[in-house]
Amino acid sequence: MLDRMLLRDLWSLRSQAITVAMLIGTGVTVLVGSVGTYTSLLATQAGYYGASRFADVWAELERAPRSVLARLSEIPGIGVIETRVVKDVRVDWPRSDLSVAGRIVSLPDGGQPVLNRITLQRGRWIDAQRNEVLVSAGFADTWSVEPGDPIRIILNGRLQTFTVAGVAYSPEYVYATRPGNPLPDDRTFAVLWASENAVAPAFDMQGAFNAVAATLAPGAPEREVLAAADAVLDRYGGRGAYGRRDQPSHRFLSDELAEQRTLAITVPAIFFGIAAFLLNVVLGRLVEAQREQIAALKSLGFPSLPIAAHYLKFVLALCGLGCAGGVAMGLWYGHGMLNSYRPFFRFPELAYELPVFVPLLAIGLSVVAAATGALGALRRVLALRPAEAMRPAAPPAFSHILLGRRWRPAVKMALRGLAGRPVRSLLSVLGLAMAVPMIVMGLFWWDALRFMVAVQFDGIDRADAVVSFTDPVAGRAAREIAAIPGVLAVEGQRVAPVRLRAGTAEYRLGLTGLAAGAQLRVPREQDLRPVPVTSVGLTLTRGLAERLGVSVGSQVTVEALDGKRPVAVVPVAALADEILGYNAYIEISALSRLMREDDHITQAAVRVDPNEAYSVWRSLTQRPRVAAVAVKSVWLQVFDEKIAGLVIVSALVLTLFGIIIAAAVVYNSARVALQERAWELASLRVLGFTRGEASGILLAELGVQMLLALPVGLVLAKQMVKGLLALRDNESFQIPAVISDQTYAIAALAVVAAGLGSAFLVRRRVDQLDLVAVLKTRE
Template sequence: MSLLDRKLLRDISTMRGQVVTISLVIAAGIAVFVASISTYDSLLSARDRFYLNARFPQVFVTLKRAPLSLLSQINEIAGIVTAEPRIVRELIVDSPASVLPISARMVSIQNGGDESLVRLHMRRGTAPLPGDAKSVAINEAYADASGIVPGDDIRILLNGRVQTFRISGTALSAEYVYSVKPGLPIPDDRLYATIWVDRSAVEAAFDLKGAFNDLVVFVAPGTDPQAVIAELDRLLEPYGSVGAIERRDQPSNRFLDDELNQQRVMSITIPFIFFGVAAFLLNVVLGRLVAAQREQIAALKALGFSAVPIGMHYIKLVAVIVLIGSLLGIACSVAFGEAMIAAYRGFFRLPVFTFELTPWSLVAGTAVSFAMASLGVLSAVRNVLVLPPAVAMRPVAPLRFRRLRLEGLMTAFGYTPQRMMIVRNLAGRPVRTALTVIGIAFAVPMVVLGLFWRDAIDHMIDVQFNLVERGNVAVTFPHPFDRGIIYDLARQPGVLAAEGQRIVPVRLRASQRSYLTSVIGLPTGSELRRPHDASLRPIDVSAEGITLTRRLAERLDVDLGQVVTIEVMEGRRLRRDLPVGAIVDELIGMASYMQMDAINQLTGEGDVVSAAALFVDPAALSDLLRRFKDLPVIESVAVKSYTLSSFMAKIAGLVFVSAGILTAFGIIIAVGVVYNSARIGLQERAWELASLRVLGFSGAEVSRILFSEFAFEIALGVPLGLLTSRAIISLIAQFHSNESFQIPGVIGPRTYAAAGLVVVLAALASAYVVRRQIDRLDLVAALKTRD
């Protein structure tokens, strides 16, 4: 073993505390980088495999009723490879065990689940065979939530009559990877099911024998889906088509795409911030660490070692630290990724969904860490090697202190030599002071980045479920009813307020952009649903035009006063140009609003409603829900408390898994930075502190000088870090918004306080360790100089 290798082992042993903390900083940066990229790749590959195996279509059409004989004309449309007609209906599951009505979507199959498009992936049992009118398959999520297994019976309300079916199996479908009840933003597997039946079981019940009301289409590669959609809309409009949509707007796929896009953004932004900060701090910390060994480097040069072996010696030190950090980081990234995939499994139903490390991210993370660390080390080594050995082995020349203007101001607060030493040391080494302050400042956002998600979720709930949607029960009807039904609901025991709504499917067009959605018609002076602006002020729905949420306006690229074409996709399918009368801010979904009288006038259906918002006395809620289950005029019921519990279990649960892990990594980085700043500060000041001890200063007085400087740097770094956090979170929120959700860039006082507290506690712990080092300081060794 060479002399330099023995020195390397001694250095690692002597600096083991710093080696461990620096390695943890590297590990945190690599773990976030590798786990985020690998989680995105794992989710993307799991989706793509399922879509390919399931023969997932590119175009979806919902209509009233069309004859099967029309299929030959559909197949003649240029670009269509396969078109699969189906029967799809929303219905109710009769479950005495459930307080709320259980909604379901029934989808017909005709090849025992091995369909030409949207083939079922059976998890247990089998799909109903052709001609079997007594069996059904149900989606796995509902089966798990309700405890149903193959062989059990399920009671379904079909066209006004309760029928009993035997469950033959549980299945997954690429069409319902994310299964959510229409009109709700959050899935609730307890209250929404997907049921697959053989066509023979439902075509007579819904008067669709020889007909279909749903169509899925697979188009040839390279074909523009919009061209196919235009032809399908033209052909199927007389049959009540509500407008064909392409794959990107299919509800399940849209949410899955949104999550993939958000995960992709997260795999770039958050790792970039974590990794960039970790790499910067690594560069600074190791650079200062090597600079503190100036005399050792000069001694090696005087003994005949050239620049290359000396440089390689410190590169080996970096390699050991980076290797330890990389191994820890890879282990942490696997744990992080597995936790994220486990959270996703309860959210997205995919047949094969496992965490797979992305090899290039491992190589890139380790290489960048090594490069940044080496850059800082070699720069510090070079600064020493350019000096003659005799010069480099001498202590660094004392700073040229001079009287500062600040000293004159300080006399009013009590002039003491110790305080002047603190001020002059900080002012006399501006670069070192600035680097320490910046390092501490960068540590703060790392903690905030993990903690702010709780503030964001709380803000989303408060805005969407308390300010915008003020009712606690939402009711939908199977078809529009006269507005008088609202007065009937208002007279129900326990109902304190009731407002009708008219929900109409429309296609919004602006220039070349279009979006298939629904307009929500609200009564004048609506109180149970009140749109708000960015300042959380309620906005009345425009009386002369249409009101859009900000993200929908951005999707259509329109602003206030500009004209939007509204194509009603039901009834007489009227079209009208309306100005954008108002733009509102909502955090969930992309809604549009009109006054209810205006939308009813547009559809020409009279004074009707299709949904109702209710405010119900919580004490009377259970009895009311039991009555609703027996009312055929009610298609579905959504209770805010159930929706919120599902939201917390699904969306918030997924977010908090990631946030908790990011918080842990942020704390590691903060502690590593603060500890190394304090520890290297002691190493750099050992000669000066030993001199003070020899001059008669006690250990406590010497510690007070060092810690006062460190406290000043903390006092500057923490507020600067909090300001930096505000900018970083705003950037993250901007990039993480999508069509399904908008993450608000909200940071609450508790998050700021927690982040600052973490840094302060890390500083106190570091001060304790450093104080013990000062008490054990070898004064003779520290004061020795080589001439």
């Protein structure tokens, strides 16, 4: 009997059941898709790192004889160790209008390296007796480079022609960026691998090396191993050993994995929370509507537990419906998310693999959420006394409220209805309010991206290009660039590799020296006010300050990693807010004094006449001491293609789900209200009210609830966005909690549109009320 009643309830409440199932389904979809993407990336990373024997420790230096390898091997905790030659070079690539930077890595003449092994995508291995190279897959795919093609490389100022033997992947360059550019651009950066016979003589490195890669023995303390390696390499111009955490490619991949994990936890939790809330409302009101039937069953000797189990089955049926669709949609969503990572992360294979536990976890969590939402109703079923419940529920106690005489009767009745049931009205308002942040959480990404571009590329990086030199040069190099026709302004900058220490925290980065009053690179606060760069202290980005655990006035130890390698203690003078990465600034002359060097620059920020930009870029790329020219318009294009493209995939899905949820929440609230008020509306119709007057009371109540819910929803949206971003731990780029008025307006209008659509459907239902049947339900 109860099972037949269950089917009848599901059919009679099919609209509300579908909306709740959709909410559960969206939570399952995001959970399956996000966790599946996360586990696929994690499994791919682990498998690739293991197969290629990815190193644990790296070190760069000026030059050391091969005999030093024996001393490094003796360091306690060092496992396998390998030396090589790594140099930044220029690629003479006629197909590109801009300079192409490269990094050439030596390979053992006997074949594969022991660590960081190379995987061929196509072609063959290099012949050590010929000038042959392997080219990174990203660059090769972008420019359609095939084995057998020639490629010209400037090695230490000498142009040499190599033949492409193959196209390859490396675990060190899963995320490959050119010097001075935090974003991967396969059009202007290539990783090249050549035999040591070809690389070492070009840089006077025969019998020597300038880079080390090593693994750690099991249980070895990384910090002590790094310190010991620094002690050995210091006299050879060592630039500071570092572990996996600071390896650029691994760092960005780890950041993205952490972000994916955060989204996989928080967003489904929000969806399941709303679903539990709606289930609590729907099931609670269903129990209230059927209280007399429950009482009759109990009075006939029916135990309470089977009755409670009947309502639990109702909840589980909705879970089953939502989970079935959610798992299928989650597979589609996961494949789409993983495909959006392919331009970012260059793995030999990147396949979506969904572990069995993921859909089981999603189903289990949805059941827990649904059961949690049903607890209140189930308690009422168990506590219901037959004698009391067989009487009709007492009408709400109405108190006097101030209502003007000019108010329409329908509005007055709606307001009295809301005031007479304050708890129920509050829950309805909160349910409607939750629809707003669901849409905002999808749309705000566009606002954040626009703000990021405006701040980083218009407010902070105001130059049209940044010219990097092969080595530190005298300040007059900036004046030489200023003399090129079409150049409007030039500012020399010095970037020195340093390690910042504060207590036990440390961070490696390039400390940037800027001229006093510089206009082409301007650190700013979040409200875009300029932050002065002084000679008496460091200006740190806020994320870096938090990472080091310092604030304005704190002391930071600055360890230079090249040149004379001085160490100085410098105070923090100011904090700035930036989008891309962690940065530190100081006045350029103060940096020269700190480095104990003459006034040198390593790069120059340039502003040019747009009509002569092309000729300026060509002129700069032809200069022998220019290593690379990073053009802002290309940065913007890369940002749109890479960062924006990656974020927008998730934003589109979240926006779509947000709109679905908003419609579901609003419609569910309207249908539940209709179900509760059907007897009263039918009574009014019998008393002579027209269909419009009767439905107007219900619609006015819904309208008042929406008016109250919208401002609450807008406040909730801001707080939920802040909370979501606060959970991010991403060093590569920071997303600000910026929400435009347009986004708020779209979210509010979407909820209003859902309300109007629901009002139309509810009005139709009111018009179709069977007055005799409805009035009999109170008997």
